[in-house]
Amino acid sequence: MFQFNAPLVQLELAREITSGVIVLPDPHINLVPNIGIVIGTDAVLVVDCGLGRENGKRVFQKAVEVARGKTLLLTTTHFHPEHAFGAQAFKGHATIIANTTQGEELREKGAFYLNLFRDMDPVVKDLLEDVELVMPGETYQGEKVIDLGGKRVVLRELAGHTRGDQIVFLPHERVLFTGDLVENRLFPIFPDQDAHGTQWIAALARMIDLSPATVVPGHGEVATVELLREFQDLLIFVREEVNRRVKEEQALELIDQEGARIIKERYLEWENDMWIPFAIRNIYAELTGTPLALPALRKSREQ
């Protein structure tokens, strides 16, 4: 499958993007997400925890270091392994909060995704050794506001990439953690039938309405609100491209080929183009009301 650099969170790259908000950045390695640590006077909230036990331990170590005895909270932007499967390091030490749907999605699909990721690469398999899927200890529906002491944080359900996506917004600092609803210069991932193009585009509109000053995407560089527009434009372009071809009654195979070519040409600088066929197939299924038939994931060596 992919060729991997070991997907390890690198604590030495930690940086404070605004007062009391730390990002452990994606070091440009697949399966290392951007991770956030928000520090209040009473409590510290960690946003996502990395892939597997070792990454979870690293993130936990950093959180403990900055928390200096304050209450620890963990939330996850969605259930995917590199965002949520390090949670066992926090178990018993932090309150784990997520929306109800995300918890259900983890319960339903967690074991499947664990095996899927283990099969990707031996390095990933090692990192996912002895992983325990940890369910949220506290759940909410719709929206939850947390006061960390001088830092207000809004958790909000916003599906698109998965059924249980959640954004994390700091209204005062205007910092937005998007999870994989946004990836910077990486093609959007429609991994299974629960990704939904139209909902995703609407989710982007909701995020743009928040007019964040800083956008921390699931993967890729920290950015501004411009990235939200750019990502929304991309999704709209893919949907329009598929829609036009559906209306012309093109065969799916042709849409696969021609659609992918045109999307790739327009977004030459964007990486992880192996996900383009997944986006096309997902949007095709939505627009035609037919069952989703996902392509096989192309191996990076074949690209």
Ligand SMILES: [Zn+2]
């Ligand atoms: Zn994801």
